[in-house]
Amino acid sequence: MCKPVRLLLAGLLCGSILLGCGQSSTASPVAPTIASQSIVIKGSDTMVNLALAWAERYMEIHPEVSISVTGGGSGTGIAAMINGTVDIANASREMKAEEIAAAQANGIDPVEHVVAFDAIAVVVHPSNPVDRLTLQQISDIYTGKIANWQQVGGEDRPIVLLSRESNSGTYVYFLENVIRLGRKDGEELLSPDALLMPSSEGISAEVRQNPNTIGYDGLGYVTPDQKIVAVARDAGGPYVLPSAQTVLDGSYPIARPLYMYTAGRPAGAVKEYLEWVLGEGQSLVAGLGFVPLR
């Protein structure tokens, strides 16, 4: 009596193992269907809060659309867009030439949409008397030429450099536009002594408790217990604190666009969503510490 039952069980077990194997090898590129009005978004960790806020508000207004947002980094999102697993890739940097080539090899023509701006704030410990720096000084600090706070008008303390990971979009922007001062042929490198923190929280935790540190991060991620430094383009120029206004009028020098990439011209639900993001959605941007387009 119990033989067939056992056989059945064993068979089920076998079957489920085989099925499991089969699924794991084929399940990855599931193309999301627009017919069911779902939008899948992935990418930049900098943008994840903003993208979530947009998605939540949009789903309130349009309950028939479901939007999922995940982080993972600009590169991850772009790779997923190239593989066709997401509709929109969030990116805090422009697509690299090799990524565009990979997309085209896959038959995808990526389209760029600038959805907001992000000011990058330079932060120090609240007790640090230094409250203003020029771009040149920040560059010298991050290349290791200036290694003591005394050299920029502070106390006699060693400077501990904090940076985001070397392939985060924030790092790339900071290296090109601050450390190399925007010179395309710049050879300056981040000092090897710099601490590369895996997250914004890593930077804020260290800045909060260590008076030797200097760090940088998106303005939206700077907590009130860090001190933001006013930045000037050159020694004579005005020292400006980052804000929506100073980014839009161009007086704050360290700001960058944030992108959403779609595979080809957006259509259907994705198109409507992007139009909403660029229109009404902009009203949410400032509340999250980013800078709206207008």
Next chain:
Amino acid sequence: MNAHKALRSGPVRWNDFVIESLIRVTGFSTIAFVLLILFFLLREGMPAFFQVPLDNLFGPAWYPTLGHYGMVPQVVGSLVVTLTAVLIALPLGVATAVFVREVAPNWAREILKPLIEVLAGIPSVVLGFFGMTVIAPIVRQSLGVPTGLTAFTGGLVLAYMALPTIISVAEDALDAVPKSYRDAALAMGATRWQTIWRVTVPAARSGIITAVLLGMGRAIGETMAVMMVTGNAARLPHELDFLFRPIRTMTATIAAEMGEVAQGSDHYHVLFAIGIVLFMVTFVINLTAAVTIFRKRRRGGLR
């Protein structure tokens, strides 16, 4: 039944056969998985050794976005952090094992053993966060170093994580020392301390070495906690106080950068190449541990 007879003669019941083969398949699949992982690692990592010049790959500079792929700082970093962790964890772990096995009264042992197992279950991200917010400031203030995110801090956190492994394996080794050894020592007038230090611990020596090696394997592969507390500065240690400077490990490099890397790029292959190096190091450590256990068995289970 005919099919069964054709398959196998003799009184073996066919359902036994099915279950047996199922278990066998599951067992062998472990080997298959390890081989597949190794194959994948080699397939993704080997191109790095051909595409990137070797003097770049084994150079001192790690700027992956700019084409400098020197992995030496990470390899050295991993070794420094792991050895620090083992040096801290070894005396503590063996002492705890001796206490639990030889000294503690029964009721204390009953409480301590499960607690040590709980210790092993603490997620590494929790320890990392604790290290970052509590231990790092203490290290900075008490040692007067510029930042508390140092190789030493990483060693402390890793020592804590390697402790449960070291304690339980060392305790098993002490447990395997026959009671007659202790009785003989005590009968010859040795004190309890002399018995432990001169007889029991030396008799369990190879088990303790295994414990340390397994703890080391645990420490070198640890990622999250290390990434949060070591500061991740890819610099070659060249000054005397390198232990109290930031450092970057192989695991942290892979974990931090794999998510953002463009697939198929040099950087991607180099990250897998680091994975190959890490795999080889852990493999050698585990192999040494296995050999020690094997020798112990051959010598009759004592040493």
